[in-house]
Amino acid sequence: MTRCDVLVVGGTHGNEINGAWLVDQWRDQHDLLDAAGLSLALEIGNPEARTANRRYVDRDLNRCFTADLLNQGGQEQELQRARQLLAWHGPDGATPCRVALDLHSTTAAMGSCLVVYGRRPADLALAARVQGALGLPIYLHEADAAQTGFLVEQWPCGLVIEVGPVPQGVLDALVVRQTRIALETCCQELAAARAGTGRDPHNLVVHRHLGSVDLPRDQRDCAAAMVHPQLQGQDWRPLMDGAAMFELPRGGTVPLQADEGETWPLFINEAAYAEKRIAFSLTRREVWPIDPSWGQALEQLMG
Amino acid sequence: MTRCDVLVVGGTHGNEINGAWLVDQWRDQHDLLDAAGLSLALEIGNPEARTANRRYVDRDLNRCFTADLLNQGGQEQELQRARQLLAWHGPDGATPCRVALDLHSTTAAMGSCLVVYGRRPADLALAARVQGALGLPIYLHEADAAQTGFLVEQWPCGLVIEVGPVPQGVLDALVVRQTRIALETCCQELAAARAGTGRDPHNLVVHRHLGSVDLPRDQRDCAAAMVHPQLQGQDWRPLMDGAAMFELPRGGTVPLQADEGETWPLFINEAAYAEKRIAFSLTRREVWPIDPSWGQALEQLMG
Numbered sequence: 210m211t212r213c214d215v216l217v218v219g220g221t222h223g224n225e226i227n228g229a230w231l232v233d234q235w236r237d238q239h240d241l242l243d244a245a246g247l248s249l250a251l252e253i254g255n256p257e258a259r260t261a262n263r264r265y266v267d268r269d270l271n272r273c274f275t276a277d278l279l280n281q282g283g284q285e286q287e288l289q290r291a292r293q294l295l296a297w298h299g300p301d302g303a304t305p306c307r308v309a310l311d312l313h314s315t316t317a318a319m320g321s322c323l324v325v326y327g328r329r330p331a332d333l334a335l336a337a338r339v340q341g342a343l344g345l346p347i348y349l350h351e352a353d354a355a356q357t358g359f360l361v362e363q364w365p366c367g368l369v370i371e372v373g374p375v376p377q378g379v380l381d382a383l384v385v386r387q388t389r390i391a392l393e394t395c396c397q398e399l400a401a402a403r404a405g406t407g408r409d410p411h412n413l414v415v416h417r418h419l420g421s422v423d424l425p426r427d428q429r430d431c432a433a434a435m436v437h438p439q440l441q442g443q444d445w446r447p448l449m450d451g452a453a454m455f456e457l458p459r460g461g462t463v464p465l466q467a468d469e470g471e472t473w474p475l476f477i478n479e480a481a482y483a484e485k486r487i488a489f490s491l492t493r494r495e496v497w498p499i500d501p502s503w504g505q506a507l508e509q510l511m512g
Numbered sequence: 513m514t515r516c517d518v519l520v521v522g523g524t525h526g527n528e529i530n531g532a533w534l535v536d537q538w539r540d541q542h543d544l545l546d547a548a549g550l551s552l553a554l555e556i557g558n559p560e561a562r563t564a565n566r567r568y569v570d571r572d573l574n575r576c577f578t579a580d581l582l583n584q585g586g587q588e589q590e591l592q593r594a595r596q597l598l599a600w601h602g603p604d605g606a607t608p609c610r611v612a613l614d615l616h617s618t619t620a621a622m623g624s625c626l627v628v629y630g631r632r633p634a635d636l637a638l639a640a641r642v643q644g645a646l647g648l649p650i651y652l653h654e655a656d657a658a659q660t661g662f663l664v665e666q667w668p669c670g671l672v673i674e675v676g677p678v679p680q681g682v683l684d685a686l687v688v689r690q691t692r693i694a695l696e697t698c699c700q701e702l703a704a705a706r707a708g709t710g711r712d713p714h715n716l717v718v719h720r721h722l723g724s725v726d727l728p729r730d731q732r733d734c735a736a737a738m739v740h741p742q743l744q745g746q747d748w749r750p751l752m753d754g755a756a757m758f759e760l761p762r763g764g765t766v767p768l769q770a771d772e773g774e775t776w777p778l779f780i781n782e783a784a785y786a787e788k789r790i791a792f793s794l795t796r797r798e799v800w801p802i803d804p805s806w807g808q809a810l811e812q813l814m815g
Contacts, residue, residue, distance in 0.1 A: 233734065234761050241761055262787075263566070316679040376619040376679035378783035382738040382759045424683075431536065435685040456685045458537050458544055480681035484565075 214247040214511070215399065216298045216306035217392065221271050221313065221360055222481065223258025224377035227384045228312025228370075231392075243393050245400035250298050250306055254360070257286055262378055264481050271311070275358040291360075299363060307510055308335075309364035310395055312388055315373035316480040317489075318442040321387040322346045324369035325415070326359050330506035331366035333413060337499060338398040339368075341410030345391065346445055348475055348492065349415040356421075356485070365510055368395065374442075377480055402504070403511040409499045416445070416473050416492035423486040425455060425463060434463060436478045436488055447471045447494070455488075467491075517550040517814070518702065519601045519609035520695065524574050524616065524663055525784065526561025527680035530687045531615025531673075546696050548703035553601050553609055557663070560589055565681055567784050574614070578661040594663075602666060610813050611638075612667035613698055615691055618676035619783040620792075621745040624690040627651045627672035628718070629662050633809035634669035636716060640802060641701040642671075644713030648694065649748055651778055651795065652718040659724075659788070668813055671698065677745075680783055705807070706814040712802040719748070719776050719795035726789040728758060728766060737766060739781045739791055750774045750797070758791075770794075 220229030232251050235242045242249075253259060255270045267285035274291055298306045313324075322345050325336050336347050348371070350356070361367025370391045375381045401407040427433040434455035440448075448454075448465055455463035465472075476482060477489040523532030535554050538545045545552075556562060558573045570588035577594055601609045616627075625648050628639050639650050651674070653659070664670025673694045678684045704710040730736040737758035743751075751757075751768055758766035768775075779785060780792040 230735065238761070316682055374679070376677070376682075376783050378680065378786060379619055379781055380735060380738050380786075381744065381781070382741045383744070385738060432533065432683060435683050435688060438685045441684065441686070458541070478682055478684070480679050483681060483683075 211304045212248075213250045213298065213304050213306045214308065215244075215396065216250045216252065216309045216364065217312070218252050218254045218294075218309065218360065219312040220256070220259045221254030221311055222264045222269075223255050223260070223266075224262050224264050225312075225314040226259070226262075226378060226380055227314050227372070227375065228388055229253055229259055230380055231312065231385060231388060242389065243396070245393070245396040247396050247400055250304060252294065252298070254294070254311070255287065255290060257290075264377075271360050272356065272358040274360050274363045278358060294360070295363060300365060307365060308399060309361045309367035310392060311360050311367065311369045312392065313369050313371045314375050314384055314388075315371055315476060316376055317373050317476045317478060318444045319371055319373045319476065320346070320445070321370070321372045321391055322348060323391070324348045324350055324371050326362050327351045329366065330500070330503040331510050332368060333500075334402070334407075334409070334503035334507035335366060335395065335398055336368060337410055337413040337503065338401075338407055339391070339394050340413065341408070342394050342398065343391065347413070347415045349417045351418055353418060353420070366507065370395070399507075399511055402507045405508060407504060407508070409501075409504055411499070413497045413499060415495050415497060416475060417495050419472065419491045419493055421487040421490045422454070424488045434458070437462060440474065440489070441478060444475050444477050445473060447473055448491075514607050515551075516553045516601065516607050516609045517611065518547075518699065519553045519555065519612045519667065520615070521555050521557045521597075521612065521663065522615040523559070523562045524557030524614055525567045525572075526558045526563070526569075527565050527567050528615075528617040529562070529565075529681060529683055530617050530675070530678065531691055532556055532562055533683055534615065534688060534691060545692065546699070548696070548699040550699050550703055553607060555597065555601070557597070557614070558590065558593060560593075567680075574663050575659065575661040577663050577666045581661060597663070598666060603668060610668060611702060612664045612670035613695060614663050614670065614672045615695065616672050616674045617678050617687055617691075618674055618779060619679055620676050620779045620781060621747045622674055622676045622779065623649070623748070624673070624675045624694055625649045625651060626694070627653055627674050629665050630654045632669065633803070633806040634813050635671060636803075637705070637710075637712070637806035637810040638669060638698065638701055639671060640713055640716040640806065641704075641710055642694070642697050643716065644711070645697050645701065646694065650716070650718045652720045654721055656721060656723070669810065673698070702810075702814055705810045708811060710807060710811070712804075712807055714802070716800045716802060718798050718800060719778060720798050722775065722794045722796055724790040724793045725757070727791045737761070740765060743777065743792070744781060747778050747780050748776060750776055751794075
């Protein structure tokens with residue numbers, strides 16, 4: 210059976226066009242990407258949504274990868290596509306991949322960062338080592354029953370590379386460059402893990418998900434306020450209790466009430482999260498010591 | 513017959529949500545907008561597209577207002593809506609409006625500006641006086657057979673208020689504020705024209721449309737280059753012959769070949785124009801003396 214090291218997915222959301230454009234380029238011209246000697250499978254996550262320039266057709270593909278949804282008989286377009294990607298490149302697929310790297314973009318001012326789902330040792334090792342190499346911040350998404358079923362969770366190891374701000378449907382040369390650099394660094398660290406030459410940094414800095422905050426709503430369930438101009442674009446910066454959170458139509462301010470001290474907002478005013486009723490998410494910045502077992506898990510996976 | 517001074521339209525494009533949000537607010541709370549004593553008709557341009565969070569359902573509503581399209585029997589959703597808006601508020605409609613002001617947003621770094629279609633005297637008077645009051649730049653769109661049928665052209669006087677950059681689908685408090693200020697200033701100048709107290713500035717500065725430039729394309733007709741990082745965000749700034757225009761996948765640069773000297777790019781990398789094959793438009797900056805007949809035309813219209 211043919212195996213493959215890394216599944217690289219662009220366009221899991223059809224209107225996040227930068228990663229999909231890169232996948233097209235790399236498919237045509239392999240030398241545009243330095244994969245550090247790894248074998249890659251390159252896929253457009255949601256080709257139909259991409260053609261329509263929409264996030265999805267029937268439902269968000271990057272919320273479809275739960276056992277329940279995959280095993281039920283639902284025939285929505287994205288459920289079929291999720292099963293297809295797993296049949297091709299999942300752990301039990303025709304050409305299985307060890308690792309999945311999923312290229313996303315956001316309208317929020319997130320810069321170039323990694324998203325990790327939960328605390329799987331190999332994920333934490335890869336994220337820590339990429340952070341050690343590039344300094345990228347890491348959003349640790351966990352314990353949110355309203356947001357589950359992320360693609361990379363179905364592979365033994367996987368991360369999201371998230372870059373912004375960029376509007377949906379806009380090809381942006383700097384976003385393309387940041388995405389390529391982050392992906393190449395992931396490949397380098399995976400290759401180093403295989404070679405046994407990977408090095409952990411001294412610690413891992415994560416922004417751990419606490420929960421999400423919706424806009425105030427009126428009796429028609431419409432947005433009754435806006436993200437405050439003092440908050441817009443302030444991703445990865447600490448918010449203290451009482452900071453301006455929303456601006457009301459007459460100019461008043463709704464302050465943050467943070468019972469537990471300093472929080473760090475992320476994905477502030479991401480366009481696609483409006484329908485998910487997320488104006489922004491709140492996180493806590495934590496510095497974790499490296500556990501040597503993480504690197505061992507990654508080396509075993511890549512061995 | 514009831515008459516109305518100004519038709520204000522937000523959400524002519526369903527994913528340009530800031531103007532539509534303002535229209536909703538003003539419908540509920542009239543005192544949020546200072547209309548300078550004018551009577552307003554407030555409309556959501558394309559409610560179905562807004563619900564779908566898309567620019568349009570069947571075709572771009574803001575390219576439907578040509579006599580040919582309106583008079584042919586086409587039943588696409590936006591053609592029906594265009595006829596409906598004219599039946600309600602057009603010059604021969606049930607509640608006719610003298611002026612149409614259409615609120616748009618863009619992903620390009622256009623700031624707050626006005627778009628004028630052609631050289632109708634009343635349009636030029638209103639645009640010049642708003643420019644005199646606020647300093648807004650003016651994009652004069654004319655003589656482009658590929659882009660016709662703009663909503664405001666069907667009213668005796670009409671402008672587009674265009675604000676950016678903002679991603680599609682993002683409610684942005686600063687964009688909302690800029691939109692409201694530009695609209696209120698239009699209302700003030702229209703009221704002053706009615707009172708005979710309007711004052712022309714010394715001249716009118718326009719950026720006159722010359723044509724549009726598409727991305728280089730490959731044999732599959734896909735984008736084969738990106739807007740150059742040195743050009744991204746540089747709307748309203750002069751480009752000289754040889755300036756970097758596009759970046760190729762391997763890092764090479766495609767320079768601008770401008771045979772006629774200095775040009776000024778606008779709507780650089782507007783998301784919605786990708787399907788129209790417009791990476792940006794080129795304009796020439798021109799300073800025109802004020803013709804007194806413009807103001808007379810506006811005063812006659814508002815009288």
